[in-house]
Amino acid sequence: MNILRDHDLRRLNSFGFAARAEHFCRVSELDELRAALAEARRQHWAVTLLGGGSNLLLTRDLPGLVLQPALPGIELLEQRGEQLLLRVGAGENWHALVEHCIARGWHGLENLALIPGSAGAAPIQNIGAYGVELVDVFDSLEAIEIASGAAAEFSRDECRFGYRDSVFKGRLAGQFAITAIRLRLSARAEFEIGYGALAETLARRLPDAAPPTARQLADAVIALRRSKLPDPARLGNAGSFFHNPLVDAAQFAALRAQHPQLPHYPQADGRVKLAAAWLVERAGWKGYREGAIGVHDRQAIVLVHDFTRAGGSGAQLLALAERIRADVQRRFGVWLQIEPRLL
Numbered sequence: 001m002n003i004l005r006d007h008d009l010r011r012l013n014s015f016g017f018a019a020r021a022e023h024f025c026r027v028s029e030l031d032e033l034r035a036a037l038a039e040a041r042r043q044h045w046a047v048t049l050l051g052g053g054s055n056l057l058l059t060r061d062l063p064g065l066v067l068q069p070a071l072p073g074i075e076l077l078e079q080r081g082e083q084l085l086l087r088v089g090a091g092e093n094w095h096a097l098v099e100h101c102i103a104r105g106w107h108g109l110e111n112l113a114l115i116p117g118s119a120g121a122a123p124i125q126n127i128g129a130y131g132v133e134l135v136d137v138f139d140s141l142e143a144i145e146i147a148s149g150a151a152a153e154f155s156r157d158e159c160r161f162g163y164r165d166s167v168f169k170g171r172l173a174g175q176f177a178i179t180a181i182r183l184r185l186s187a188r189a190e191f192e193i194g195y196g197a198l199a200e201t202l203a204r205r206l207p208d209a210a211p212p213t214a215r216q217l218a219d220a221v222i223a224l225r226r227s228k229l230p231d232p233a234r235l236g237n238a239g240s241f242f243h244n245p246l247v248d249a250a251q252f253a254a255l256r257a258q259h260p261q262l263p264h265y266p267q268a269d270g271r272v273k274l275a276a277a278w279l280v281e282r283a284g285w286k287g288y289r290e291g292a293i294g295v296h297d298r299q300a301i302v303l304v305h306d307f308t309r310a311g312g313s314g315a316q317l318l319a320l321a322e323r324i325r326a327d328v329q330r331r332f333g334v335w336l337q338i339e340p341r342l343l
Contacts, residue, residue: 016236021066051121059314090120131195236305
């Protein structure tokens, strides 16, 4: 275990904003994690957990201990017929995990290709894309309680997954360090390909209407994400900055009467999901720039930090996000929720 002082976090957040940790420790073994947490308790340090830094906006320096669990490992625990149970260390790169599973014929993660970040961060916001969410393949997770160092496990139900949400973003936020997740995958190739943009991409790539292979599906997802998201080497970002909002049927009816072209997705509970990107773009923010920060010119819910320009801070980007939210609220009566974790 090596605890560093006054550590630069610029390369540990995908926005690339300058921030420093009073103390920082990256651990790759459970014993190191327990030792780091014990030291934090002895020193009365606040503990901030850091995953891959891809769903994070740093607005200030962080006191106490910033702890990055980087535990490795991908293990097939059991196979019963076509059903597989996989254990994945929290430090495994998510996209590398998807590629690992595709190469072995383990299906279920194809739609989640190219999502940045680590496996341990995936349950926190119930990552999802193109009709599939983590909850669809999730079994359970292993964790360490920060306050006591005790081991814990959480079932799928105990995680209380919702749309880009879990108990770890709410009641248990910051209380547990996730060390591993378990996923239920399948040896049978049954894919979710009905999501609009994905279906259109597959139709262009497979004009004979043949069902896609896992490789073809993942490649279509990768191409679709790359067509909408900026080059992270030039434009720091955290992917979608705003959630797609959910409104009740009455509010949707009123909005659609005023905006017939409003994209919408009916939900099983009667609510309707709206496209946040459409709302932000229609409000005129797409492509907006303010020095080194702004809104991506190809995807209106992606806020960016331009590395080729001087200046720019997390606080400045958050202020821009608040102005966008206030404008969308004024125009449409819809309040956008911020997706990245704010620190």
